[in-house]
Amino acid sequence: MPHSPLLLVHGGAWAIPNDMVEAHQRGVSNALAAGYALLQKGASAVDAVEAAVAVLEDDDIFDAGRGSFLTRDGRVQLDALLMDGATMRAGGVACVERLHNPIHAARLVLDKSPHVYFVGQGAEEFAQSHGMKLIDNSELVLDRERLRLQQAQAKERAGLPDLTFAGDDKSPETAAELASHDTVGAVALDANGNIAAATSTGGTLNKAPGRVGDSSLIGCGCYADNTSAAVSLTGWGEPIMKLVLGKWAVDRVQQGRAPEQVAPDAIAYLYKRLGGHGGIILLAPDGRCGIAHNTPRMAWGLCDARGPRTGIVIEDM
Numbered sequence: 532m533p534h535s536p537l538l539l540v541h542g543g544a545w546a547i548p549n550d551m552v553e554a555h556q557r558g559v560s561n562a563l564a565a566g567y568a569l570l571q572k573g574a575s576a577v578d579a580v581e582a583a584v585a586v587l588e589d590d591d592i593f594d595a596g597r598g599s600f601l602t603r604d605g606r607v608q609l610d611a612l613l614m615d616g617a618t619m620r621a622g623g624v625a626c627v628e629r630l631h632n633p634i635h636a637a638r639l640v641l642d643k644s645p646h647v648y649f650v651g652q653g654a655e656e657f658a659q660s661h662g663m664k665l666i667d668n669s670e671l672v673l674d675r676e677r678l679r680l681q682q683a684q685a686k687e688r689a690g691l692p693d694l695t696f697a698g699d700d701k702s703p704e705t706a707a708e709l710a711s712h713d714t715v716g717a718v719a720l721d722a723n724g725n726i727a728a729a730t731s732t733g734g735t736l737n738k739a740p741g742r743v744g745d746s747s748l749i750g751c752g753c754y755a756d757n758t759s760a761a762v763s764l765t766g767w768g769e770p771i772m773k774l775v776l777g778k779w780a781v782d783r784v785q786q787g788r789a790p791e792q793v794a795p796d797a798i799a800y801l802y803k804r805l806g807g808h809g810g811i812i813l814l815a816p817d818g819r820c821g822i823a824h825n826t827p828r829m830a831w832g833l834c835d836a837r838g839p840r841t842g843i844v845i846e847d848m
Contacts, residue, residue: 535836536570537720537818538563540583542593542830543713544765544810547843552828554592555713556841559832562586563841566717567834576719576727576761577615577638584611584634584729587715594713596632597671599733601680602740607671609733610747613637616726616755616816621647623747624654626740629665634731636663637747647749683737713830714746716753716763718814726816728755730763744768750778757816759785760793766809766826770801776811784815794821801825 540562542555566583570576584595591598599607611633612623622640624633625648636658640649649657659665714732721727730753732746745752745768752771755761759781764771771777780797784790790813801807802825810824812831822831822845832841 533722534720534724535818536567536579536722537814537820537835538566538570538579538583538717538833539719539812539814539820539822540566540587540715540717540832541763541765541810541812541822542587542715544808544824544826544829545713546827547830551592552843555830555843558587558590558592559830559841560839561590562717563832563834563839566719567839570719570721573722575723576721576725577613577641579719579721580717580727580729581613581634581638583717583719584715584731585632588632588634588731591673592713593715594733595715595731596733598673598676599671600736600738601672601676602734602738604740605672605677605680606668606740607733608740609633609671609731610743611637611729611731612747612749612753613641613729614727614749614753614755614761615641616728616757616761619756621749623648623749624658625650625743625747627651627654627658628668628671629655630658630663631666631670634729637729639663648747650743680737687737714752714765716746716765716812718755718761718763718812718820720814720816720818724757724816726755726757726761726814728753728761728763735768745771745776748772750775752777754778754781756781760790760816761814762811764809764811765829766801767807770805770807771809773805774801776801780811780813784813790815790819790821792821794823798823798825
């Protein structure tokens with residue numbers, strides 16, 4: 532029986548400043564257009580989330596692909612994961628420095644390898660062996676991010692607190708003091724009733740080289756299973772990893788709970804247990820979905836038979 536396709540994307544949960552709202556909404560709108568066009572043509576949920584996330588990686592307003600945060604030594608290191616809910620196949624890459632679109636490398640791992648996860652040079656060589664072009668890391672680095680790194684390191688030397696998420700101050704007016712966390716992701720339902728999820732990130736600002744966050748780890752920042760749900764998370768990676776929060780959320784959908792309620796419950800659990808901040812998009816195989824965040828704002832977009840909708844806070848949905 533045919534299903535009504537649906538695509539849900541996020542562009543990060545943080546204190547998005549007023550002068551960046553339009554760019555974030557435009558970015559998620561472009562991602563929706565690319566991914567949903569494929570779904571309308573009968574493409575798979577995997578194809579749709581890959582296409583949507585690639586658009587977000589190409590948009591330097593987000594922390595994925597070109598324009599990502601820099602490591603402590605001034606380089607870009609990227610992580611991505613793609614998971615097919617129909618087959619439970621997954622592909623992940625981490626700490627790649629010479630790939631423009633890590634989500635495409637993740638797709639190659641899913642399709643072409645008996646393995647699930649490649650890191651660093653091995654991931655780059657695998658991608659190159661299957662036709663992806665290797666680039667110089669400098670092509671991913673923006674002057675904007677060099678300045679942001681300098682400012683962060685100056686604050687670190689001065690002993691100032693990290694206000695990245697400003698969880699206790701929900702006012703967007705605090706955004707000028709904050710660094711963005713724009714991990715991107717997508718979940719989709721295709722006409723055959725299959726679901727998929729994808730997440731991609733440049734990680735945290737001033738991170739130690741080699742650090743891997745939740746985004747590319749199965750069950751943490753990304754997961755998909757036709758018997759439960761598809762999920763993508765964004766935010767502070769370490770607490771999300773410790774709670775294996777993506778799997779926590781989809782398991783509760785599998786137990787019969789509505790994703791509309793599981794999503795805010797997951798974010799509440801993240802904060803209650805570990806003081807974590809972030810956002811979540813969650814999609815069940817029947818098309819029900821949930822979005823939640825405990826940061827001042829979160830960029831999101833949804834497209835189904837009723838057309839596209841985007842927003843910066845959940846109340847806009």
